[in-house]
Amino acid sequence: MIEIHNVHKSFGDAPILKGVTCTFETGKCNLVLGGSGTGKSVLLKCIVGLLKPDIGSITFDGTIFTNNKVEIRQEIRKQIGMLFQASALFDSMNVFENVEFPLKMLTPDMSRAERRDRVEFCLKRVGLEAAGNKMPSELSGGMKKRVGIARAIAPNCTYLFCDEPNSGLDPLTSIKIDELIYEITHEYNITTVIITHDMNSVVEIGDHIVYLHKGQKLWDGTKDEILNAQVPELKEFIFSSSLVRAAKRIEMEGGSLEEIRQEPSKDI
């Protein structure tokens, strides 16, 4: 479980996070939802230690991460897997070497054969067992995300962070990536935190959702609760999607998507 308590972060005079407090539970897909520029990625970078919060604390399963000793922070970091927005695969290594890299660096006691088995297992798990020899430049966007996930889970991570895993992907591939993250989270009982502004992800895999607006947490709950949330900013965000708006109307009034598509958009 990851606990965020009263985290503030500013860049110069511009406050980005204004006292965010929330909890991300183990074995669940925790989504941080919000529009562009609301501080989602900054919050993620604070959690994984790429940025230092000005005020506030972040705790991983009871161990304080912020302002703790370097050794303790390093130990926690070794349990973190992260899928970056642009995958961040190492250009100079092929797929196999990319997935093997954290094992080589973090588990020096592991034999070469054990490493190979683990890499093959992870690549198989994400459906890329035949792509080991390919270079990152030869992969599609979806394949890069899969390799990123394989690299993240290779060292048996306890915490998985995904920064907009669907960005740049078509809807079908997005759903596959979402499903993969969801399955891995529940299969290995990982604490997963996903930064997104994709409502499809919310509906598909949002076990627990935190909504950020202008650097503050305005709402949190489950995917079943979000459509009935009474926070105006959240409602505006959710129903800015025509698809969600239509789905909501069908749920409330009946009818079909085609009928609604013909109508001019109107506020909920």
Added chain:
Amino acid sequence: MVKVFGQFLLFLQSMLVRTERVKVIWNRTLDEAVLIGIDSILIVSIVSAFIGAVTCVQIAYNLINPLIPKSTIGYMVREMTILELAPTITSIVLAGKVGSSIAGGLGTMRITEQIDALEVMGINSSNYLVLPRILGSIITFPLLVILAMVLSILGGYLAGTLSGAMTAQEYVEGIRDTFIPYNIVFALIKSVVFAFLVSAISAYRGYFTVGGALEVGASSTTAVTHSIIAILIGDFVLAYTLL
């Protein structure tokens, strides 16, 4: 200016704390040394051979006094090559080639979040990425400078004898005249210092790239410019203090 220098020193310090295993760094250093060294052999060879040839021809052109022996040409080529041309010009050439490569490579890694990926894994990215590049440069620059010395003197020999400016015997006589071994040591000290300056400055510029592809290009350009200025300042300081 002072702030940038302070950041540069902190950057160098960050390479030396929280270090990765010696074996990992050593293997990376060898990889970098091969990349820097092998890839630079051709350009260093061409530049140094022609510099030696041109130096020889121009000295011969200016040396019109019949009282000065022709062997002086060989002597002057040797002195200029060993003391200045081989270490300094080779390092300036390498600043353009290796420096831009280091800055561009690290800059690209920065903007594509590869450096962040290393940090999230708990790996000291400056130690893992930058230290091997600096050590690789320190290993290969002196070797390339020795190669440049040899080829420059050979270039002078070929230019001098083929153009008929002097005989082979006169050139070799000049090359062997009043040789001071310390000059070789001085040249190698210079090459080590220049290797450090080029690789560290370029790595600093690349590592802290902010923005996109345009900024990576700007980082490379700045890295080369600053490296060359640093080489020239270092050249003067070393000549003043060690000669």
